Amino acid sequence: xxxxxxxxxxxxxxxxxxxxxxxxxxxxxxxxxxxxxxxxxxxxxxxxxxxxxxxxxxxxxxxxxxxxxxxxxxxxxxxxxxxxxxxxxxxxxxxxxxxxxxxxxxxxxxxxxxxxxxxxxxxxxxxxxxxxxxxxxxxxxxxxxxxxxxxxxxxxxxxxxxxxxxxxxxxxxxxxxxxxxxxxxxxxxxxxxxxxxxxxxxxxxxxxxxxxxxxxxxxxxxxxxxxxxxxxxxxxxxxxxxxxxxxxxxxxxxxxxxxxxxxxxxxxxxxxxxxxxxxxxxxxxxxxxxxxxxxxxxxxxxxxxxxxxxxxxxxxxxxxxxxxxxxxxxxxxxxxxxxxxxxxxx
Amino acid sequence: xxxxxxxxxxxxxxxxxxxxxxxxxxxxxxxxxxxxxxxxxxxxxxxxxxxxxxxxxxxxxxxxxxxxxxxxxxxxxxxxxxxxxxxxxxxxxxxxxxxxxxxxxxxxxxxxxxxxxxxxxxxxxxxxxxxxxxxxxxxxxxxxxxxxxxxxxxxxxxxxxxxxxxxxxxxxxxxxxxxxxxxxxxxxxxxxxxxxxxxxxxxxxxxxxxxxxxxxxxxxxxxxxxxxxxxxxxxxxxxxxxxxxxxxxxxxxxxxxxxxxxxxxxxxxxxxxxxxxxxxxxxxxxxxxxxxxxxxxxxxxxxxxxxxxxxxxxxxxxxxxxxxxxxxxxxxxxxxxxxxxxxxxxxxxxxxxxxxxxxxxxxxxxxxxxxxxx
Numbered sequence: 005x006x007x008x009x010x011x012x013x014x015x016x017x018x019x020x021x022x023x024x025x026x027x028x029x030x031x032x033x034x035x036x037x038x039x040x041x042x043x044x045x046x047x048x049x050x051x052x053x054x055x056x057x058x059x060x061x062x063x064x065x066x067x068x069x070x071x072x073x074x075x076x077x078x079x080x081x082x083x084x085x086x087x088x089x090x091x092x093x094x095x096x097x098x099x100x101x102x103x104x105x106x107x108x109x110x111x112x113x114x115x116x117x118x119x120x121x122x123x124x125x126x127x128x129x130x131x132x133x134x135x136x137x138x139x140x141x142x143x144x145x146x147x148x149x150x151x152x153x154x155x156x157x158x159x160x161x162x163x164x165x166x167x168x169x170x171x172x173x174x175x176x177x178x179x180x181x182x183x184x185x186x187x188x189x190x191x192x193x194x195x196x197x198x199x200x201x202x203x204x205x206x207x208x209x210x211x212x213x214x215x216x217x218x219x220x221x222x223x224x225x226x227x228x229x230x231x232x233x234x235x236x237x238x239x240x241x242x243x244x245x246x247x248x249x250x251x252x253x254x255x256x257x258x259x260x261x262x263x264x265x266x267x268x269x270x271x272x273x274x275x276x277x278x279x280x281x282x283x284x285x286x287x288x289x290x291x292x293x294x295x296x297x298x299x300x301x302x303x304x305x306x307x308x309x310x311x312x313x314x315x316x317x318x319x320x321x322x323x324x325x326x327x328x329x330x331x332x333x334x335x336x337x338x339x340x341x342x343x344x345x346x347x348x349x350x
Numbered sequence: 351x352x353x354x355x356x357x358x359x360x361x362x363x364x365x366x367x368x369x370x371x372x373x374x375x376x377x378x379x380x381x382x383x384x385x386x387x388x389x390x391x392x393x394x395x396x397x398x399x400x401x402x403x404x405x406x407x408x409x410x411x412x413x414x415x416x417x418x419x420x421x422x423x424x425x426x427x428x429x430x431x432x433x434x435x436x437x438x439x440x441x442x443x444x445x446x447x448x449x450x451x452x453x454x455x456x457x458x459x460x461x462x463x464x465x466x467x468x469x470x471x472x473x474x475x476x477x478x479x480x481x482x483x484x485x486x487x488x489x490x491x492x493x494x495x496x497x498x499x500x501x502x503x504x505x506x507x508x509x510x511x512x513x514x515x516x517x518x519x520x521x522x523x524x525x526x527x528x529x530x531x532x533x534x535x536x537x538x539x540x541x542x543x544x545x546x547x548x549x550x551x552x553x554x555x556x557x558x559x560x561x562x563x564x565x566x567x568x569x570x571x572x573x574x575x576x577x578x579x580x581x582x583x584x585x586x587x588x589x590x591x592x593x594x595x596x597x598x599x600x601x602x603x604x605x606x607x608x609x610x611x612x613x614x615x616x617x618x619x620x621x622x623x624x625x626x627x628x629x630x631x632x633x634x635x636x637x638x639x640x641x642x643x644x645x646x647x648x649x650x651x652x653x654x655x656x657x658x659x660x661x662x663x664x665x666x667x668x669x670x671x672x673x674x675x676x677x678x679x680x681x682x683x684x685x686x687x688x689x690x691x692x693x694x695x696x697x698x699x700x701x702x703x704x705x706x707x708x709x710x711x712x713x714x715x716x717x718x719x720x721x722x723x724x
Contacts, residue, residue, distance in 0.1 A: 199466055200470075330395045332360060
């Protein structure tokens with residue numbers, strides 16, 4: 005006799021699990037249920053990649069991020085590049101050019117000095133390339149076995165230009181969705197090294213500072229509605245966050261989303277969806293339709309926006325939900341990832 | 351690697367869809383057995399583009415979904431032991447056992463690692479001779495050969511600290527069980543191409559004849575699925591019931607002889623429980639007597655497992671195509687991908703998880719004109 009039963013549900017996680025750091029729904033729950041109520045404060049409620057604050061009459065973007073990537077070095081970059089570009093880009097999504105960074109290290113006992121020096125040199129080089137100064141820092145050492153070599157935290161500040169107001173709440177139906185180039189390279193590059201996977205073509209991280217690209221876009225019009233750099237959780241997470249905060253639907257034409265063949269192949273092998281794979285040198289913009297062509301042209305004229313394309317638009321239907329029109333003409337919902345994307349068995 | 355763009359070509363897809371639309375004259379219920387095919391169907395919205403009369407029933411071919419709760423609980427217990435490094439493919443980590451999952455075990459200090467091949471687990475065993483390394487060997491005929499080869503290698507290399515927690519299942523006995531169910535609605539099968547690339551097609555003519563159902567061996571790209579549906583509908587409309595290979599670039603009738611020899615050496619057929627369905631005779635593999643000392647269940651004497659299965663989840667009916675996910679009382683309320691009652695809501699290949707996404711748009715997927723967006 006066959007039975008029809010299933011197990012007890014997993015309602016609550018009694019401990020922190022990896023998914024809480026995945027940039028998806030579980031990360032959002034941690035902020036919503038633990039951090040935000042504990043911290044209070046109106047600025048935090050913005051919940052953007054960077055906070056926009058007013059201080060002494062100046063409008064500042066303020067952001068912090070920690071970097072725990074393994075391995076420390078990967079094709080196209082390393083933890084040092086990420087530590088600078090990640091925070092610079094969080095500030096850039098507010099329209100700000102990063103001015104000053106802090107840089108704090110948590111080092112594990114036993115890390116070899118040449119490795120630390122290589123990371124420090126990468127931070128210096130990336131800061132110079134981004135036009136930002138590392139102005140303050142800190143170092144802590146934890147016992148062997150209590151860390152993973154090198155963790156880096158950076159925080160940054162920058163000035164938000166007058167007339168610039170980038171918030172998801174400004175998005176309205178009809179806005180054009182533009183992505184600055186091909187997606188998925190960073191996540192696949194790191195995974196290929198981390199897991200010892202070899203693909204036909206080496207895939208390099210796209211880590212890059214986006215302040216210059218954003219400045220070029222704002223030079224066309226300060227009236228961009230929102231920018232996001234789709235890091236953890238990939239393009240899918242960014243679009244979902246914007247759709248939810250703006251209370252609009254988003255429709256993406258899947259065939260328009262640029263995915264390099266090597267990334268597509270790697271994702272196919274691993275059972276991953278490129279829409280959920282991390283990027284470190286790309287942005288997604290919601291732009292009023294009347295400015296879309298000019299913004300797109302300005303992006304394509306910049307080295308970091310040469311591959312910019314329109315991938316969809318904001319709509320009044322299905323608010324809070326991102327829908328992909330598939331290449332065959334069907335539709336599917338592109339949901340917020342729950343935790344980490346997990347490679348499939350077969 | 352090719353086949354990504356070519357087998358997703360909108361123009362060719364339209365021609366196949368036109369052919370299906372012009373062939374169908376009445377309702378048919380087809381089951382795609384494999385979760386990988388379910389994934390392709392949902393991801394590309396194929397079910398919305400087919401004629402109203404063609405219903406795709408999502409079968410029990412998701413290895414994550416059908417691994418029994420008892421085995422998940424054994425995995426959790428073994429993975430919790432301080433002397434164990436527990437290795438698994440990624441998507442098993444979030445599947446709920448009784449009260450927790452492998453991510454939970456890891457958060458409590460268990461050494462749980464995601465690997466991409468069982469041979470990775472064997473290498474971990476070589477590098478950690480003072481630890482017991484266990485690989486979670488689940489899945490269908492597709493994942494069984496590399497797992498068999500890994501155990502074979504372990505014995506050949508004398509790596510004694512490696513073992514396999516086995517819960518392999520076989521497709522043909524599941525088709526048997528589905529067809530024997532009194533409430534079965536399935537009229538044809540899209541057979542899983544990757545399974546047949548290992549096993550060949552020899553097990554299917556008997557099933558096609560006994561149950562008078564067309565069985566079309568089908569691949570995994572969108573055009574593969576559409577071609578499989580086209581051939582299946584053609585047979586149904588003509589009143590035929592043969593085994594047809596629509597995945598010839600990967601499947602030979604005799605299968606993969608080297609893989610079959612390895613399976614014969616390392617595994618033996620056994621009765622196997624399917625989560626949400628129950629025990630299906632001869633539907634699984636376990637390690638053969640020659641390799642029994644590599645069986646984690648024996649090595650760790652996992653016993654006293656008290657599995658608790660409340661009856662709120664009806665995944666078993668979903669897995670047999672007897673119940674649409676959105677007709678389940680728990681669907682979308684107490685059971686969501688974030689708070690899954692069962693594995694069909696966890697796995698990316700699970701029918702319930704796929705339906706949950708559509709439901710957020712207010713309903714099951716609306717049919718659409720087959721107008722590819724280029």
